[in-house]
Amino acid sequence: MLLFFIRRFLSSIPVLFSVLILCFLLVRIAPGSPFASERALDPATQSLLEKKYGLSGSLPNQVLRYTGNVIQGDLGESLKFRGRTVTEIIAQSLPRSLLLGSISFTLALGLGIPLGAWSAGRSGQATDTVLNTLALLTLSIPTFVLAPLSVLLFAFSLHLLPPAGWGSLNQLLLPSLCLAIPFIGSCARLTRSGLLQTLRSDFIRTARSKGVAESKLVLLHALRPAILPLVAYAGPLAANILTGSLVVEEVFAIPGIGQFFVNGVMNRDVFLVSGAVLVYCLLLLFFNLLADWLTALLDPRIRLSS
Amino acid sequence: MKNRNRVMGLVFFTLIVGAAVFGPMLSPHGVGELSSQRLTAPNLQNWLGTDLHGRDLLTRLLYGARISLLVGFVGASISLVLGVAYGLVAGYFGGRLDNAMMRLVDILYALPRIVLVIVLITLFDQKLKHTLDGTILAPLATHARLLLLFVGLGLVEWLTLARIVRAQVLSIKERPFVLSSRLIGQGTPTILFRQILPQILPIIVTYLTLALPAVILEESFLSFLGLGVQAPLASWGTLLADGASLLNPIATPWWLIVFPALTLTSTLLLLNLLGDQLRLDQDSR
Numbered sequence: 001m002l003l004f005f006i007r008r009f010l011s012s013i014p015v016l017f018s019v020l021i022l023c024f025l026l027v028r029i030a031p032g033s034p035f036a037s038e039r040a041l042d043p044a045t046q047s048l049l050e051k052k053y054g055l056s057g058s059l060p061n062q063v064l065r066y067t068g069n070v071i072q073g074d075l076g077e078s079l080k081f082r083g084r085t086v087t088e089i090i091a092q093s094l095p096r097s098l099l100l101g102s103i104s105f106t107l108a109l110g111l112g113i114p115l116g117a118w119s120a121g122r123s124g125q126a127t128d129t130v131l132n133t134l135a136l137l138t139l140s141i142p143t144f145v146l147a148p149l150s151v152l153l154f155a156f157s158l159h160l161l162p163p164a165g166w167g168s169l170n171q172l173l174l175p176s177l178c179l180a181i182p183f184i185g186s187c188a189r190l191t192r193s194g195l196l197q198t199l200r201s202d203f204i205r206t207a208r209s210k211g212v213a214e215s216k217l218v219l220l221h222a223l224r225p226a227i228l229p230l231v232a233y234a235g236p237l238a239a240n241i242l243t244g245s246l247v248v249e250e251v252f253a254i255p256g257i258g259q260f261f262v263n264g265v266m267n268r269d270v271f272l273v274s275g276a277v278l279v280y281c282l283l284l285l286f287f288n289l290l291a292d293w294l295t296a297l298l299d300p301r302i303r304l305s306s
Numbered sequence: 307m308k309n310r311n312r313v314m315g316l317v318f319f320t321l322i323v324g325a326a327v328f329g330p331m332l333s334p335h336g337v338g339e340l341s342s343q344r345l346t347a348p349n350l351q352n353w354l355g356t357d358l359h360g361r362d363l364l365t366r367l368l369y370g371a372r373i374s375l376l377v378g379f380v381g382a383s384i385s386l387v388l389g390v391a392y393g394l395v396a397g398y399f400g401g402r403l404d405n406a407m408m409r410l411v412d413i414l415y416a417l418p419r420i421v422l423v424i425v426l427i428t429l430f431d432q433k434l435k436h437t438l439d440g441t442i443l444a445p446l447a448t449h450a451r452l453l454l455l456f457v458g459l460g461l462v463e464w465l466t467l468a469r470i471v472r473a474q475v476l477s478i479k480e481r482p483f484v485l486s487s488r489l490i491g492q493g494t495p496t497i498l499f500r501q502i503l504p505q506i507l508p509i510i511v512t513y514l515t516l517a518l519p520a521v522i523l524e525e526s527f528l529s530f531l532g533l534g535v536q537a538p539l540a541s542w543g544t545l546l547a548d549g550a551s552l553l554n555p556i557a558t559p560w561w562l563i564v565f566p567a568l569t570l571t572s573t574l575l576l577l578n579l580l581g582d583q584l585r586l587d588q589d590s591r
Contacts, residue, residue: 133579140574144530156554246420265420265424277418
């Protein structure tokens, strides 16, 4: 067990650095300079700036310098938000995205699994059809449609909730729901298809013929193997949802980390983008590891060491 | 019952494609036609209302359908070709090559897609324009961004398919019919394309129906950010972004949000339902 964690930890280090280097290179070779503004920059200032931020010299040199700094825990300074380090920016914005994301993640699993199980129990009936279509509907509405529409409806027409902002609980409700809704749909669908498959297997037939009650059958016997695909899906989902959604953060004016992914690339703010991607990648690797571990817990046939 | 669903889905899909192809010709309004009737609510003259510049929303939606569907088709096809080729090679040859190829997929997976697409688009936008300008393809130069959008979306979509195809090939290549075709001396290309590819065709078709809405969704997201289709062209995503930017607490022109949203969502829902049905048919077989 311990060996498994150590091995996984070691094997994720090269992936982490490959992603980091690739990201750094991609942003650096993109045309446009992070120092560009309305006025043209004279070459002397440009090269001074590049030197100051460690972006001078050949590309391989820059990469080496940057990765060296990262290993020592220094993520560099933002090129657009002058005077602020990337670590500072992440430390400030990440907790907000984490809070919003964890509420949404809980909603996605907490509503998705029961809805999927309910739908599977009514397989072939009208309830199932309706729920299934609803789930597909949630996957077909882009967040950037859902968010403005819900603001229009709940904030501007019904005056029930504040349209934007950050801080109070009722300001959290609308954005976390908007973020969660598509994932509620996909969680429900995965649970449903997993359950339908499991309910057809031999051990369920045996349990049923022994006289186990149907509700107990689903909850105690079938659900455990049935949510395995969901667990595999939830790993990357957690990393995605926790690093924030650009759209939700923009529509509801939440100063989270999501916006830095896109704005950073647009500004060629290479250290900020690489830092944000590093956080994302770390979360992704961590939750994938967690998902694998959970899978082995749920399914005793899977051995971690192999 | 199932058959009826599929037929209905196909009929509706044909209707949408038909509207995209022929709709703009039937409209009395031009796509960029400005008028003094700005931000009018839906009425008899402008069935779905007009936008900030007095342009007819229905006409713009019909033209937008062309762009959105085209991006969807081309993007999905590119990802299809790439994903299938990559998965076939990795799965069939296996060993070290497979290992290296799949690590690359892992790394690309860990990079946020949006970063990749943005860099691709900005990286080659000007270059492509210049390259096209000198050739017979010059008329395409103004649409360099659109071409890049096709390629970029295809390039981020193929990863999933590559994994699926590879996993399939891994099991299929051990089956007796592949061994026997190797025994009678068929070459690797023949085995790959004549023996293995037909086996995974159903999966590919299903994937295509699910990739189509995914690409349309991603394009609309990029357009929403202002990175996708550029004016004067407009996709459903651009129209939605225009509508959403006019959102305010006093007098929001609701039709500019509701109608593009309805169009996009119903199309995506239809495609998803169709893909779902195809996948179910496969499972039951």
